Amino acid sequence: MPAPDIARVRAEIDALYRKDSRRVLATLIRLLGDFERAEEALSDAFRAAMEKWPAEGIPQNPTAWLVSAGRFKSIDKQRRDSRFEHLEDRPDVSESLTDQTTAPDDQELLEDDRLRLVFTCCHPALASDAQVSLTLREVCGLTTEEIAAAFLTPAPTLAQRIVRAKNKIRDANIPYEVPAKEDLPARLDSVLRVIYLVFNEGYLASSGETATRADLSGEAIRLGRLVLELLPEPEVRGLLALMLLHESRREARADEAGELILLDEQDRSRWNRAYIEEGEALVREALSSPRAGAYSIQAAIAAVHAEAPTPADTDWREIVGLYDLLLRFTPSPIVELNRAVAVAMRDGPEVGLAALDALLADGELDKYQLAHAARADFCRRLGRNAEARRAYARAIELTVQGPARRFLEKRLAALPVA
Amino acid sequence: MEPPPFDQLFERAADKETPVKYLCLVYLSAEKWNACSDSACAAYAGQLQDSGKLIDGKPLHPVHTATTVRVRNGQATITDGPFAETKEALAGFYLIDARDLNEAIQIAAKIPPAKYGSIEVRPTRELVVDPAEVERYAAAAS
Numbered sequence: 001m002p003a004p005d006i007a008r009v010r011a012e013i014d015a016l017y018r019k020d021s022r023r024v025l026a027t028l029i030r031l032l033g034d035f036e037r038a039e040e041a042l043s044d045a046f047r048a049a050m051e052k053w054p055a056e057g058i059p060q061n062p063t064a065w066l067v068s069a070g071r072f073k074s075i076d077k078q079r080r081d082s083r084f085e086h087l088e089d090r091p092d093v094s095e096s097l098t099d100q101t102t103a104p105d106d107q108e109l110l111e112d113d114r115l116r117l118v119f120t121c122c123h124p125a126l127a128s129d130a131q132v133s134l135t136l137r138e139v140c141g142l143t144t145e146e147i148a149a150a151f152l153t154p155a156p157t158l159a160q161r162i163v164r165a166k167n168k169i170r171d172a173n174i175p176y177e178v179p180a181k182e183d184l185p186a187r188l189d190s191v192l193r194v195i196y197l198v199f200n201e202g203y204l205a206s207s208g209e210t211a212t213r214a215d216l217s218g219e220a221i222r223l224g225r226l227v228l229e230l231l232p233e234p235e236v237r238g239l240l241a242l243m244l245l246h247e248s249r250r251e252a253r254a255d256e257a258g259e260l261i262l263l264d265e266q267d268r269s270r271w272n273r274a275y276i277e278e279g280e281a282l283v284r285e286a287l288s289s290p291r292a293g294a295y296s297i298q299a300a301i302a303a304v305h306a307e308a309p310t311p312a313d314t315d316w317r318e319i320v321g322l323y324d325l326l327l328r329f330t331p332s333p334i335v336e337l338n339r340a341v342a343v344a345m346r347d348g349p350e351v352g353l354a355a356l357d358a359l360l361a362d363g364e365l366d367k368y369q370l371a372h373a374a375r376a377d378f379c380r381r382l383g384r385n386a387e388a389r390r391a392y393a394r395a396i397e398l399t400v401q402g403p404a405r406r407f408l409e410k411r412l413a414a415l416p417v418a
Numbered sequence: 419m420e421p422p423p424f425d426q427l428f429e430r431a432a433d434k435e436t437p438v439k440y441l442c443l444v445y446l447s448a449e450k451w452n453a454c455s456d457s458a459c460a461a462y463a464g465q466l467q468d469s470g471k472l473i474d475g476k477p478l479h480p481v482h483t484a485t486t487v488r489v490r491n492g493q494a495t496i497t498d499g500p501f502a503e504t505k506e507a508l509a510g511f512y513l514i515d516a517r518d519l520n521e522a523i524q525i526a527a528k529i530p531p532a533k534y535g536s537i538e539v540r541p542t543r544e545l546v547v548d549p550a551e552v553e554r555y556a557a558a559a560s
Contacts, residue, residue, distance in 0.1 A: 123519075125519060125523070171541055171543075172519045172539075172540075172541045173438045173518045173519050173541055174518065174519045174520070175517070175518035175519065175520055177520070179520070180520070180524075183520075
């Protein structure tokens with residue numbers, strides 16, 4: 001076989017791995033009933049593809065081929081391992097499985113094994129931080145290191161957390177299924193929280209040189225859409241709207257060098273109008289329900305920004321009002337901070353600074369770099385340069401290397417020397 | 419070779435295995451100890467029994483009737499009271515058969531005292547034995 005073709009096949013397999021390996025894994029978990037076996041089967045399947053496809057060509061349905069190959073290899077392994085020899089465990093593909101006993105009701109509800117996987121990874125019987133770590137690892141394919149960086153946790157601790165969660169799934173027999181209809185609403189909160197965390201991980205990497213990771217955000221949006229189809233609840237709509245509205249600014253958010261561009265300096269012609277329209281429609285629908293909550297309101301705030309043709313046209317009064325509403329759902333210092341920034345935009349930096357200093361006095365925002373960055377900005381606009389300098393320095397201290405840190409360093413350097 | 423479509427490969431592992439046994443431990447505080455009548459508990463136990471999911475279950479006398487036994491260095495120590503003082507104390511147990519944790523949780527949620535206390539749901543396991551060792555231990559004990 002001529003070399004370029006082998007290279008092409010390998011490139012296709014790499015692309016397939018990036019795009020579909022999680023989907024294949026989710027299906028293998030369902031078929032093999034075990035996370036570890038499924039992961040082994042996944043690597044075996046891709047290895048088999050590397051061996052066979054250059055000669056046989058790429059199959060019509062590559063993911064189906066991979067699932068099949070992975071499954072056969074795993075069952076083969078089990079057969080050879082005598083501990084697992086059960087007579088009734090001999091799967092024979094030619095055995096007619098179409099006359100199997102009735103599938104459970106929830107089978108009809110969804111096609112996507114990844115949704116099953118999400119609900120399982122977000123099971124309330126698992127520790128809350130384990131739910132997030134497990135979903136990021138199993139559904140989104142993040143490495144342990146990437147997850148550890150996102151949560152400022154040492155990688156071995158994170159790895160242990162995931163192992164413990166998988167052990168619990170196995171030992172307590174947490175089933176690989178979508179919850180029964182009556183349990184769905186409660187189980188959904190868990191899932192939404194995790195999806196949003198994944199989106200944010202893709203939107204702004206916690207460390208490193210790239211400001212955004214496009215594939216994770218796309219993944220989170222796709223998951224949001226799937227969940228919305230299954231459960232058309234206002235908060236699912238709200239979360240999807242929020243993600244779409246944030247994502248609409250992807251092209252404008254960083255320059256070619258990967259440097260951050262703030263909202264008020266972005267080229268709004270580069271915003272994705274289709275996403276904005278979709279997001280705005282979802283927000284309107286979500287807010288019309290009494291069950292709208294924090295995600296829907298945050299999406300509404302994002303929508304107010306999205307409809308302003310220029311930064312000066314931004315309706316800051318409406319935004320402050322929305323933050324007031326948001327505080328009723330999620331009273332937190334961070335929401336208060338964002339409200340203070342909006343107040344500054346509406347009423348001027350002096351008023352915003354007063355509000356912000358009241359928050360900082362409480363101590364809760366002291367380790368939060370955005371609080372100091374905001375303070376620095378207010379001081380800068382008021383010409384209080386020495387204070388601005390101190391605040392930028394503190395913010396920089398708290399920011400890990402990357403575009404956000406470089407942005408702050410530039411602002412600091414731009415302050416007048418006096 | 420065209421592989422079969424996904425849904426035809428479907429094989430629910432749970433259908434091939436026996437149900438899992440879970441122990442549901444009922445914990446109640448002193449104030450809530452009598453919140454559920456025995457009749458309410460009997461009614462639920464009867465339902466579970468009829469469904470074939472109840473293996474065994476018993477209510478317990480209150481915690482002041484407990485005695486704790488510990489053996490250290492060949493010495494048995496007997497103390498009055500439970501193994502540890504806790505706000506909620508063990509009030510009873512159900513040993514159930516369930517398809518998986520989700521079913522066990524659904525069953526536990528309907529145990530009448532669940533409204534007033536806590537139900538711990540724990541999967542049981544089989545002892546992992548080496549027959550030769552078992553014989554040695556048994557011989558040593560006799």
